[in-house]
Amino acid sequence: MQTPFEFDLPPYLQQCQDAVDTRLEYWLIEQPSISQNLAEAMRYATFNGGKRVRPILVFAAAEALGANKNQAVDAACALEMVHAYSLVHDDLPAMDNDDLRRGKPTCHIAFDEATAILAGDSLQCFAFEVLTESDLPAMTDNIKLAMIRTLAKASGTIGMAGGQALDLASEGKQLTLEELETVHRHKTGCLIRASVAMGGMIAQGNEQQMHALDEYADAIGLAFQVQDDILDIISDTETLGKQQGADIALNKATYPNILGLDAAKLLAQDLNHKAQNALTSFDEKALPLRALANYIVSRSH
């Protein structure tokens, strides 16, 4: 079998980004809105130079089980909308109070706080609207309903929003490794698992395949966060597109400050191995998933 290192990831990432961006444009530009300002804020929040990690995971998981990007693109859009909404709300003054996101003014700076709150709210329910309204043949009613269930759970109080609440409550506290993992498994991990699961759903994966995908997703979800924490220390502001050292300034619990930088790097590698092992029963169609796991722990921003 071809090793992940032989898979040419950058053109794959570009294809995924193009596929989801084209469809996001359809949903966010061609659909009507009664408030021009709100519609612009939603587009601003969505087309902000994001890496489209979640859509890429949807595509890669779908392709690992034999489906294609066209079939998975609305699930990818829904995931990216929920992700975009969460960033808009996280950046608000009452939350992380960030003025910059990927080197550009955050939504509440470019517009205003009220508009940013509403843009986030609207993006969240638009994600569910997209899943119900999708006219893609592969999106049967059963699959739509399963995806909505998965996305709703991953977004809410037992998922992303719950994780964000835990994260806010832990600011300034010294967390144990276990507590930090609980925060991240929810704050970012649940949506990453939902992405991979929804990719599997569109390909109608069987129970064993879905379980393997979930193991993979759980590992890369944590790996992503560990690497984020590492980059906050070792990268510079320009490469990151946000303030380097922000976590330290906020006295946030991070993997490097609990484990030390070297052990955090080892943990990231370890999680990558776990992710690779979860895919043992998959064939070469899972190469993008494998290469993504490598990318997550080796990226510089």
Next chain:
Amino acid sequence: MQTPFEFDLPPYLQQCQDAVDTRLEYWLIEQPSISQNLAEAMRYATFNGGKRVRPILVFAAAEALGANKNQAVDAACALEMVHAYSLVHDDLPAMDNDDLRRGKPTCHIAFDEATAILAGDSLQCFAFEVLTESDLPAMTDNIKLAMIRTLAKASGTIGMAGGQALDLASEGKQLTLEELETVHRHKTGCLIRASVAMGGMIAQGNEQQMHALDEYADAIGLAFQVQDDILDIISDTETLGKQQGADIALNKATYPNILGLDAAKLLAQDLNHKAQNALTSFDEKALPLRALANYIVSRSH
């Protein structure tokens, strides 16, 4: 046929409130959450002495077409969760900046702003989760999906959130009657129409019935807002449970200040007649809907 005035509304309202509250307790208390604080904020926002107008409309519309409250209760819960989330976000300092809601501290005062934002976010996606997770036999997959589509559209940029954006943009401006109607048809009207429609869906209403219900809902949605504006002038703070005269203080466009108080009162009566006329083809099972329309334009808070 019995006239609406012979229908004893208060016990009916109580039955509806009890039915939805019991089920909301199931969803919001018995379901797990990883953040105790977030779960408490969600409950605080939901169990706040609200009149449960939207759930009551779900029940009354379902019953008008021969279904019962048990069949409609999860749709009622979903609507109330979206309504509760919208109030929490509307009350935020960046939006209407209200400290009191029904005589009690608003969510961001009782908790904090970040928690209020997250509680609203979580209640929104919990509404969709409830619709997918409902184990009520009447909630078939088809009906679930139709309800999710209806609720998502009613909540988002072509619905409630869009209306709220228009409302914020119109502060301090002199609106025409038509512009004011556009604000209210979206800000409050869309969710009221969704409530009545979702009641009709659970009873599997035919096209004609659904159309009649929608005409009814459109009229009472506007009537509700007209009466709200009237009460802001003629009621007192204690009866309202919020600051009397708040609209005037904020220089908000209202029906009384565009039309004059007397003409606004006539408009409310007119909309009630429209609502009653929409139900001409319905039998006595629509008495609760009829009585509700009367209640909306005669209520004192």
